[in-house]
Amino acid sequence: MSIDLSIITNYGPQLLLGFWMTIKIVVGAIILGMPFGLVLALGRRSRLAIIRFFATSFIEVFRNTPFIIQVFMLFYVLPFYGLHLPAEYVGVVALAAFGSAYFAEVIRGGIDAVAKGQLESARATGMSDWQAMRYIILPQTLPIILPAMTNQTLSLVKESAILSTITVGELTMAAITVQGETFRPFEAFIMVALLYWALNETLAIIMRRVERKVSRRTSSSSRAKVVRAAPAATEG
Amino acid sequence: MAAGSETKHNFLEMTEIRKSFGDMTVLHDVSLSVSQGEVICIIGPSGCGKSTFLRTANWLTPADGGEVRLAGELVGGVPDARSVSTQTKELNALRARVGMVFQNFNVWPHLSVLENVVCPQMVVAKRRRGEAEKQALAALAEVGLDDKKSEWPDNLSGGQKQRLAIARVLAMDPVLVLMDEPTSALDPELVSGVLNVLKRLAQKGMTMIIVTHELGFASSVADRVVFMEEGRIVEEGAPDVILQTPKTERLKLFLEKLNITAFKPNSDSAGHPTMDSGS
Ligand SMILES: Nc1ncnc2c1ncn2[C@@H]1O[C@H](COP(=O)(O)OP(=O)(O)OP(=O)(O)O)[C@@H](O)[C@H]1O
């Protein structure tokens, strides 16, 4: 099978358009999903049982069902309740919800990895639970969770391909379209695979920079903690 | 050292504090009343409930029964008629004025030495940065750490970490300081530096409750020594009375045991368990 390079020149712009949509959707999912993941992680620690229940249920449901089913639920079931959203919005929301459940577990593991005495000493100065989190615990959690957060982000990029099943015009959708028009699956999908790979590699490089920056600011023993906590934080 | 005529009795009033973990009752209705300016040292065998009792004083460990009042204000009590949000708000306000020093320091490794002391002042006491830094530098100077203000806590020795923890407490202008074995985690040669800081605080009239195994320190600094065993206060009184002429068999045994294991039974420097109340 020879490679037909004209497909790249003819359909490249169409694929790049899909690529751009993938980037927008993933960025949107991160912007929504990470803060919501934090909310879920804190919700699991709430004093109120009802909040703990909702946070835990949300995390369990989204972690233990296939992403494609979650997407179908949102896309096909919501309209029955009168909620008609464009496919791209459903895609962002679905990916954010799915991602937040995983982000929440990573953040929770990071919080647990910070020594208990840190929270106690903060509370003993008169800080509220939230102030202690904000100023003492979460800043120490950040370097611990960054590697696992990176992994989850990279897997969100890959999962976003599923959104092609609800007609979101993202990269995989574009590849399927090109393939259908040219009957050249190899060229179409190899280019798409390269684009996903490039995106994830770029993200990984950026995150590694951030990791280095964050761990340079923190001291030697918290760096040691990062290493010790990493397996716990990446599980699940 | 009691602050003479200004002494206010019942400054901290802990009444019939009861605490259980599971089926095990750790504190059996323990009561303690502390005057302003008084220095109390709590001694007793491992596991007798010293830490638990100290931690009920600022309700870091909520008791199952009894109540704690500071200058008449309710720190915590069972039952408590206040709503949960009122309890939390009032407790946080009280804790801002009650310092706590932990055995393993609990300095905050992500903040510089200076920021460790600045942070609670700004977050809790709502001071502006300028004022908070001024107070922080004064507190660091008081514990001899002013030249380390830009260091990371992890680059400090154990003794320096503990002095940082003390500076963090002092900068909040506490009316009461609780300390749980502040020198137990330190290498022997670093103990006296921390104890000297505590002595100076005592001389300045700071009200303190210190759980300690340093009998030499207790006898020279405490106004009152409290001996606990199995979740009860067994004996309390002036340090020379308690440490030299124990009334109960249990205290006698406890002191003997400590003396046998003491590094230097009649050491003149603070920091070693000793019966010597002089100097
Ligand atoms: N959070 C907890 N959960 C269960 N049991 C606890 C808890 N904290 C303390 N205990 C138990 O309560 C008892 C009293 O503990 P506490 O720490 O107050 O003793 P202590 O006098 O401070 O001892 P040490 O001198 O070893 O510090 C011990 O038997 C201990 O095992």
Ligand SMILES: [Mg+2]
């Ligand atoms: Mg203890």
